[in-house]
Amino acid sequence: MDEQKKGTRRRGQVLEEAILFAAWEELLETGYTQMTMESVATRAGTNKSVLYRRWPDKSALVIAAMRKYFFPKITNEIPNTGSLRGDVYAYLHARVEPLKTIGAETIRGLIMEPMVWRMIIASMPQIIQKPRSENKMIAAMAAILKNAELRGEVCLEKLTPRIISLPLALLQYELITKLEPISDETIAEIVDDIFMPLVRAAQQ
Amino acid sequence: MDEQKKGTRRRGQVLEEAILFAAWEELLETGYTQMTMESVATRAGTNKSVLYRRWPDKSALVIAAMRKYFFPKITNEIPNTGSLRGDVYAYLHARVEPLKTIGAETIRGLIMEPMVWRMIIASMPQIIQKPRSENKMIAAMAAILKNAELRGEVCLEKLTPRIISLPLALLQYELITKLEPISDETIAEIVDDIFMPLVRAAQQ
DNA sequence: TCAATAGGAAACTTTAAGTTTTTTATGTAT
DNA sequence: ATACATAAAAAACTTAAAGTTTCCTATTGA
Structure with a gap:
């Protein structure tokens, strides 16, 4: 008190x-x-x-x-695992990690109170509704893809903004709808079954 | 009055x-x-x-x-345009159409209200933790894909549940984060830049 | 036709947001 | 050390809307 x-x-x-x-x-x-x-x-x-x-x-x-x-606990560092797949997985994983570590009571509070999530979304337009280009997370994804391009893994020009932001959108969708920390399996699905195939398809 | x-x-x-x-x-x-x-x-x-x-x-x-x-306006009919692309687009479009009669402010207000949120969850089961298989919308997507398979457009077996539910997930993500009716362009992007390439990629 | 039902009207309570006023402690400049 | 400006504490106040209660009266139907 x-x-x-x-x-x-x-x-x-x-x-x-x-x-x-x-x-x-x-x-x-x-x-x-x-x-x-x-x-x-x-x-x-x-x-x-x-x-x-x-x-x-x-x-x-x-x-x-x-x-x-809350927000400072979420990192925005760009990983460097040597592969696009590894970088994207690591980045998503790191974004989600704070939910598991910022203290049991904090997570419980956030998870048990759906309104908090709705609040974040509804009254912090800058977090989610900002144009994708100004978004820190999207910028991180772009940086990861830029690195992949330097390694010759992808041609960044062939990827639309929606594809670039897709892994984060799906991550947030999971959080909002499930209201619990995201499993590693889900992250792997997002990366391996959705994002990577799309990136590959876009290279043709 | x-x-x-x-x-x-x-x-x-x-x-x-x-x-x-x-x-x-x-x-x-x-x-x-x-x-x-x-x-x-x-x-x-x-x-x-x-x-x-x-x-x-x-x-x-x-x-x-x-x-x-409002809810009676939301249809769950399975369209039949003759192509997978056309069917998915038509289905998403029909789901989203009724939202246009409601303003952004109302959507915002409704989402902020816990009781209403619970109701929306109840009547849009996609948003809850219900298994994907029990979901009416997912079932509709599956039916659309089944029709496409009958036409020889796809092999349904090669598609994961996450891919099948992806268009609806993205539609709802847009709604939740933007809190306003979804444009036809967005629907087209979801179908043409995300879903169709993924389906094609999965057929290899 | 008469009693039960439920609508109409209005006063009332409660709750929380947000404002205003007055008093007083504290840091800073002289 | 003293005085002054600042801003915190306390509490009364206004407003808005939710929700309640009471009393009266029109309608229905046994």
Whole structure:
């Protein structure tokens, strides 16, 4: 509950971080609809007006909390296994990994509260609705394919944006619909039964 | 506004249908969040308590309205255009068509609402964890492919369940992430750039 | 024709969002 | 050290909509 010593008044960064942490915990424990500005303020040991001074409304606060406590755990490193198949598999695997490792209660919170996923999608257009070209994940896929081209594995020009973004789309579709961490088998299916055959077909 | 004659008091079926129609119109015009029980009651020429006497809450009312005015529009007929490409395109197109009567705002609102989401899940079984084999839409895709096989276009045995369900998965991914009706171009991309090449590749 | 049923109207409670005001602690500049 | 600006704490307030209750009255049908 973040009990503060009497006579100590937090402000600035410190207070802001306490609020974001409280919001994140509240989100995991009660879910988006249950969580109120009041409950977050109370948990952070402060009050509503302090929250509204920083974020225009509830969704802005939640987005800020997720930006701080969830998204940074997702890596965007470009693997280098020596093959296109290996790189794509490794990249998808790494994207999905945080869900298994960011703490049991976090995953449980996210998985048990479908609204959190819907929230991410609905109120963070920049994550998913951004033009594909501006998307970090798509950029990573493009980089992986560029490497494959340098090795002579593919001709990048022959691949449409939709093909490039397909593995990520399928990964996200699995997450959204199954609401549980994705198995390695599913990742392998996406790569071996869908993506690689398509890439090969496009080379003709 | 469904003005009723003075001295005439509707009841039972008649009143219920007037309310559902008002709810549906209200939903289309203002979207889920804007629409209030009050506004629906007023539009139907009645009052809130009558609504609450029939449906426990707002989402139940919306669900009832959608069940009456939206879901019946979604067909599951198997087209017969003479080609696999044509059949898949036609099927996806027919599934998506009814969404165009609903605005993006409404789709967004509906998806944000847990009760409604559960209902959508219930009536669009693709989105849930149901085994693919029990799914009506997947069954339709299988039937389309069976017809193609009879014409000698494909060998059905060589297609994995994931490939068969791919067009529908991508369609739903578009809907969930874009939260707006899907364009014909997108459907064509799914069919021509993804599905058909994959089917062809699988025949080798 | 009379009692049961259910619609109409309106006041009411509750809940949470969001705002405003007042008081007071604290960091910073003088 | 003092004073000043800043922003946190506290609480009252407004608003909007959900949902409830009550009372009255039109309609139905036994």
